[in-house]
Amino acid sequence: MGVESSAFYQTYQRLLDYYGSQPWWPAEHVFEIMVGAILTQNTAWTNVEKAIANLKQHSLCEAQPLAVSEQDHLAQIIRPSGYFNQKAQRLIRFARWYLEQGGYPSLQALAPEQLRQALLAINGIGEETADDMVLYAFAMPYFVIDSYTRRIFSRLALVAGTEKYTALQARFHSELEADVELYQQYHALIVTHAKQHCMKTPECMGCPLTERCEFEYGREKK
DNA sequence: ACCCAGGGTCATA
């Protein structure tokens, strides 16, 4: 059977039909997407919005000023995003690297895998953060795997859930066409869905994936 | 008061 009829694609269609197209990733410039990718690490997006608003007020949401900013000062500005000392260090390190590489045009010219590896080599940027940047800032077809993806797809019994990141990602790449818009929208839908359903609440009833989902409120079915 | 959020690193076994 073709990729269009895989359970992965059907799940995408169900989510899209139910939730509609999701606006994702909200940002004014591509660099802001990368900043957001670092700030949102294990942090609610509402907190990231506050931190980004603060950065803009101080004109620190661009590579140049960020690269030369003072770490402790920056930390106070991004305070609402949590882990502010770590993240201030990560933002500065990333901004300096970004400029050293020649900025967006130089990086965009790299092959996707080269760009991904280069990002992973930076301390503070792991696989999900790197893929956020690759997919949303550079528009290259790399699927973003997060904890929601593991949880939802293991409950659908489509994956074990314990696979390594790259193994899980490879699975999505083989089940779906290498389409940037598809990957962007799919990840967005997964996050939207996870927030409304698939939590430890009765909201799981009426979920658009209920037929396939093995989760029951109060316990994991087995 | 407790739990979790659009993770990642480092030390230890």
Add this chain to the structure above:
DNA sequence: TATGACCATGGG
């Protein structure tokens, strides 16, 4: 390779 500790704010 695989756990555990740590980072920290804000909303439910």
